[in-house]
Amino acid sequence: MANAASGTAVHDDCKLKFLELKAKRNYRFIIFKIEGQQVVVEKLGSPGDSYDDFTASLPPNECRYAVFDFDFITNENCQKSKIYFIAWSPDTSKVRMKMVYASSKDRFKRELDGIQVELQATDPSEMSFDIIKARAY
């Protein structure tokens, strides 16, 4: 199914894996990439993985989309989780790649129903753990 902005389609697997993350909590994170005109799943993180494992899985010179399931304890001491969508486009990646990812993002995000927080990051400091925490509450 070709779609809007950039002509990038979304592979069904992306939606299925995201549903598993959301409903069954099978994965800690999912990393997506655009390959041959469509968004596909690149990597799945096991539920035991930490945030550092997640950031280490993002390539330093290439753009990616990622979904991260963040567990935290609120001020009222109750266990909660939030699903983050992160558009990772480092400054050092190719401009063409940045263009494709930025223009396809809106559409792809709409496919993933249930995202609570959205971030765009161009360097690691923009998606540091502190920022993730600050956005959770």
Add this chain to the structure above:
Amino acid sequence: MYGGDEVSAIVVDLGFHTCKAGYAGEDAPKAVFPSEVGSIDQMEVDDTDKSDKNSGSALDSKSKGKRKLYVGSQDMGFRRDHMEVLSPIKDGIVVDWDMVENIWDHALSSYKLNIIYLTCYGAISVPPPNIKLKILLTGRKCLLIDPKEHPMLLAEPCFNTQLQREKSAEIMFEKYQVPALFLAKNAVLTSFASGRATSLVVDSGGGSTTVAPVHDGYVLQKAVATSPVGGEFLTDCLLKSLEHKGLPIKPRYAFKRKEIRPGEFQVVDLDFPNTTESYKLYSQRVIVGDIKECVCRVPDTPYDETSYSNIPMTPYELPDGQTIEIGADRFKIPDVLFNPSLVQTIPGMENSLETLSFVRGLPQMVIESINKCDVDIRRELFSSILLAGGTASMQQLKERLEKDLLEETPQAARVKVLASGNATERRFRVPLVYYNCNRFRLMLETNLSVNTAFGSVGAYWHLLVPSSKCGSPSLSEFSCLSPHALLLQIYIYSRFINLYAVVMTGMKSMELLISNANAPNMLSCSTY
């Protein structure tokens, strides 16, 4: 049918100061040349002409029909008697489409196209009347492409009007017969080029400074802030300031520099009484613009006369070998961006901003623009402020803007000003040339139906058929067809014209070659 990466889209950005053109997906524009155009009236000045000119702007372009236009850095660099320098753009809006066509001609390629035009106007069996080889052979183009084969992306300013878009589309489809056209807001392109769908784009170009919030790929029109303080304005300030200090800038054409002995130069002043005032100003601006780029720097704190009075001077060598020293002006001129009221202290520029009370400094524009946006996205906008345009690549501008914003924003906001790593990229407003052709391609493949999914995109997608002079079916005959069929038909139609042109020129080219053997630029005919 247009798909495939082998046909790359052409991107053209006509800015106030420079016009940039190149292929989509490349790192830098192929052609960069001034947007200003030199014009010589071919017509002898007579009374009817004068009265025509006074009768209104609509007639204006017609009455100037016989003027000769010079486009491009090379042509503009050469002084000609009575050549006026005119700009097709005023306040960000195109006022003279004739010039714009000439600029586009220069950027793309015109000779093939003009052959088609000629054949269109003549009947098949009759040789086209009034062949003007002159037009055929203006082959000093930058990209040398056939616009019929490439989809075209035009970058437009955020505040472009419907009328302007229609006119651009009309020229692009009718004159250049591009297979597809897309007009994109340059703020959106800048934003995408940095990998963000949401950002605040601060575009400080030649003619103006625009602050535009982009959210998920759309410009939030109501929050766009503009100011007339741009690169040209700063250049004028510097020019006036230097003149006031008794340092007149001698245009390059006004002197000759000879090496009389090795290492020793003699400057001979030349006098050209027929040079126009506007060309003199243009040549001075070229020099002063370079001085500005070389020595100017945004001060770290707001400029004040006393603390900068003892600043060390920076030398700059003018083209005539004279060295001038620039002191406080190095900091004062760029600070006009941040504090426009400084203009009043620059001699000769006091009244240049009549509406000074409406012109705000850069940080105020940013804050005002963000405050007009929805509360939910303000935080994100503050943390991704993108700099674009030539003036924004001024030294220390990023740091100063960041600092000023930090002082004036709410505590919770995380201010981050981003500028693309390399000054060239920023200067060419990064976005343009990198625009991926995918978006484009998809629109072509799935045709016009995509538009609805896009909302506003539909508004400036125009498919126009060549004018009826070519004997084409009128627009209404097409309109009953589905979009797909329409596109296909136009495609076939343009193929037909192309073929026809080749046949016609095949027959005619020998004659033309013979009859115009003395024409200097004859070579380009041989392509046929």
